[in-house]
Amino acid sequence: MSVISFIVFFIMYKAGDPVELLLPPDATHQEVVQMRAYLGLDKPFTTQYAIFVKNALKGDIGNSYIYGQPAVDIVIERFPATLELSFLAMFFSVILGIPMGVIASVKPKAILSRSIMFFSLAGISIPVFWTGMVFVLICSVYLGILPSSGRGEVLYFTSAFTWDGIKHLIMPVITLTLFQLALIIRLTRTGMMEVLMQDYIKLAKAKGLPNRIVIYYHALKNTLIPVITVIGIQFGQLIAFTIVTETIFAWPGTGKLIIDSIQNLDRPVVVSYLLMVAFIFVIINFMVDVIYTFVDPRVRVK
Amino acid sequence: MSEMLRVENLKTYFDTRKGLVKAVDDISFTIEKGEILGIVGESGAGKSITGFSLINLIDSPGEIVAGRVLFDDRDLAHLSEDELSNIRGGEISMIFQDPQMSLNPVITIGKQLIETVIYHNPETSKQDAYKKSVDMLELVGLPAPEKRMASFPHQLSGGMKQRIVIAMALINSPKLLIADEPTTALDVTIQAQILYLMKKLTKEYESSLVLITHDIAVVAQMCDKIAVMYAGRIVEYGSNQDVLYNSKHPYTKGLIQCLPKLNEEKDRLFQIPGVMPSLLDLPEGCYFSDRCPYADEECKIYPETTTIEGRQVSCHKVNQIS
Ligand SMILES: Nc1ncnc2c1ncn2[C@@H]1O[C@H](COP(=O)(O)OP(=O)(O)OP(=O)(O)O)[C@@H](O)[C@H]1O
Ligand code: SF4
Ligand SMILES: [Mg+2]
Numbered sequence: 001m002s003v004i005s006f007i008v009f010f011i012m013y014k015a016g017d018p019v020e021l022l023l024p025p026d027a028t029h030q031e032v033v034q035m036r037a038y039l040g041l042d043k044p045f046t047t048q049y050a051i052f053v054k055n056a057l058k059g060d061i062g063n064s065y066i067y068g069q070p071a072v073d074i075v076i077e078r079f080p081a082t083l084e085l086s087f088l089a090m091f092f093s094v095i096l097g098i099p100m101g102v103i104a105s106v107k108p109k110a111i112l113s114r115s116i117m118f119f120s121l122a123g124i125s126i127p128v129f130w131t132g133m134v135f136v137l138i139c140s141v142y143l144g145i146l147p148s149s150g151r152g153e154v155l156y157f158t159s160a161f162t163w164d165g166i167k168h169l170i171m172p173v174i175t176l177t178l179f180q181l182a183l184i185i186r187l188t189r190t191g192m193m194e195v196l197m198q199d200y201i202k203l204a205k206a207k208g209l210p211n212r213i214v215i216y217y218h219a220l221k222n223t224l225i226p227v228i229t230v231i232g233i234q235f236g237q238l239i240a241f242t243i244v245t246e247t248i249f250a251w252p253g254t255g256k257l258i259i260d261s262i263q264n265l266d267r268p269v270v271v272s273y274l275l276m277v278a279f280i281f282v283i284i285n286f287m288v289d290v291i292y293t294f295v296d297p298r299v300r301v302k
Numbered sequence: 303m304s305e306m307l308r309v310e311n312l313k314t315y316f317d318t319r320k321g322l323v324k325a326v327d328d329i330s331f332t333i334e335k336g337e338i339l340g341i342v343g344e345s346g347a348g349k350s351i352t353g354f355s356l357i358n359l360i361d362s363p364g365e366i367v368a369g370r371v372l373f374d375d376r377d378l379a380h381l382s383e384d385e386l387s388n389i390r391g392g393e394i395s396m397i398f399q400d401p402q403m404s405l406n407p408v409i410t411i412g413k414q415l416i417e418t419v420i421y422h423n424p425e426t427s428k429q430d431a432y433k434k435s436v437d438m439l440e441l442v443g444l445p446a447p448e449k450r451m452a453s454f455p456h457q458l459s460g461g462m463k464q465r466i467v468i469a470m471a472l473i474n475s476p477k478l479l480i481a482d483e484p485t486t487a488l489d490v491t492i493q494a495q496i497l498y499l500m501k502k503l504t505k506e507y508e509s510s511l512v513l514i515t516h517d518i519a520v521v522a523q524m525c526d527k528i529a530v531m532y533a534g535r536i537v538e539y540g541s542n543q544d545v546l547y548n549s550k551h552p553y554t555k556g557l558i559q560c561l562p563k564l565n566e567e568k569d570r571l572f573q574i575p576g577v578m579p580s581l582l583d584l585p586e587g588c589y590f591s592d593r594c595p596y597a598d599e600e601c602k603i604y605p606e607t608t609t610i611e612g613r614q615v616s617c618h619k620v621n622q623i624s
Contacts (some may be wrong), residue, residue, distance in 0.1 A: 197361075199398060199400060199403035200403065200405055202359065202361070202398070202404075203398055203404040203405070203406075203467075205359055205390065206359055206390050206398070207395070207417075207418045207421070208387045208388060208389070208418075208421060209391070209418075210387060210421070211383065211387070217409075218406050218409070221406075221408050222407065222408055298456050
């Protein structure tokens with residue numbers, strides 16, 4: 001995480017001078033110098049970084065240049081909206097993707113299996129921003145049935161409890177789900193096909209177990225082990241993907257915040273965001289490891 | 303004695319990209335109740351595929367393309383998957399050749415045994431199934447069976463896994479047991495114990511056993527009847543005594559000559575020259591002709607199966623060979 005903070009800090013330092021963006025174009029030279037001194041930007045890079053690290057260790061990443069509030073608070077305030085999108089997308093991807101992958105693996109030549117595979121190929125190849133914009137075009141512009149931007153009514157940090165909120169959620173969630181769903185379908189299918197060829201599956205059949213037990217217990221249990229790892233990794237990626245989705249649907253989450261902040265060269269906010277994301281990655285990796293030891297007896301400590 | 307299983311003109315083919323593999327080609331035999339049939343032959347002869355064909359469990363691209371497998375008036379070659387799964391693991395069970403790979407790596411031994419009991423006897427309680435499993439593990443000589451019930455396959459040795467697989471096959475007291483090289487991972491004394499146990503159970507319960515092996519010595523001790531397979535076909539089939547002590551087929555004779563004899567000191571063991579041909583590239587006529595010391599022009603046509611002195615043989619020269 002300290003490496004990340006350094007890289008981000010350095011890039012933002014090189015990227016330009018936020019003061020020029022903050023002040024009106026007709027500001028006097030003196031005002032600019034004052035502003036720079038106020039934000040601590042007049043000092044050399046190493047000094048700036050040293051101050052940053054010193055404060056960061058105390059939990060203070062600095063105030064946003066734009067909002068004037070602590071940057072971390074701004075990011076935290078926006079996080080529920082992003083997590084909401086990511087969780088819902090991951091939830092639907094897993095709930096739908098695993099059964100679809102299994103179906104596609106059991107009878108690979110059936111029409112249903114082929115349709116699923118075609119769908120997943122489309123989901124992987126079509127870029128997220130394109131699907132998002134097509135949705136807006138169809139559902140909001142032509143049909144006018146779904147709102148094209150914002151979160152709608154929010155209750156307990158989420159839009160999912162109000163009808164208005166749900167209407168706002170539908171399009172961003174579907175957009176974000178498609179790619180993940182396609183990926184999980186493919187992963188499950190490949191894993192299942194591999195597992196179904198194993199001797200222990202043949203033995204399960206030779207024992208006379210019904211087909212559904214062989215597939216959904218004996219085979220799926222083995223397939224899920226690698227799938228869980230990827231789901232963990234993908235969850236991190238999902239948070240990154242929200243940047244595009246949130247921008248399209250003007251979703252007030254961290255993805256939109258980060259784009260705005262990068263444009264405004266609002267360094268403390270960008271650094272806070274990335275540290276937060278890095279932190280979440282660490283948590284997810286840890287959780288995957290924990291889950292792994294539960295589902296895979298081979299990694300369990302004896 | 304009455305009949306347990308009758309196999310008639312069974313053909314199991316694999317339609318592969320490289321060509322049609324006739325892994326089992328027109329074989330017939332019968333097994334009586336209380337009888338042990340040995341299937342012997344070199345690697346790749348089609349022994350395992352024969353075993354799988356008996357329970358109609360052939361992975362694609364293979365399938366039974368012709369013939370019948372009659373078991374209690376039912377033809378297993380033409381039964382629905384549902385009816386087959388009622389029979390598999392219940393009335394007919396099979397011990398797979400490779401015990402290392404045949405247990406599910408992420409399910410405990412106990413669960414894998416218990417489910418075998420429960421699916422065939424739905425009225426059995428979990429506790430009874432558990433007890434039955436432990437008893438069975440004890441019967442096949444697995445030390446500390448209670449402890450093993452909670453183990454996963456990777457925590458066990460090859461010999462332990464083999465015994466578990468055997469216990470799993472015996473647990474529902476099958477009428478017919480197909481044992482494919484059941485004792486390869488065991489050391490000699492345990493091997494003898496397990497084979498003795500199988501023989502005892504077969505005789506005691508009037509069940510039947512198909513013992514698949516390449517070990518003629520095991521077959522000689524265990525089996526009432528013997529079928530010798532070569533390149534997907536049965537070349538000689540008859541009683542233990544007839545086939546082993548008065549062989550008529552040149553291939554059977556060769557196999558027996560390969561056996562080391564205790565009273566004879568030989569520098570080198572006899573070996574049949576050459577190797578079994580690939581099923582995709584069989585010689586014209588008799589499949590054994592390129593290795594057979596008796597082969598001549600006549601052998602360019604595949605020999606009919608004839609019955610001579612109580613056993614069936616497929617060879618043109620049966621009358622010339624003593
Ligand atoms: N899935 C498959 N696809 C194509 N050919 C196959 C397949 N499975 C088996 N065969 C062919 O069937 C033949 C018989 O195989 P089988 O496993 O029955 O031999 P085996 O007598 O049991 O040999 P071993 O002593 O090595 O176990 C082999 O020659 C093999 O080429
Ligand atoms: S038919 Fe001919 S080649 Fe075949 S086993 Fe008999 S003698 Fe040998
Ligand atoms: Mg075999």
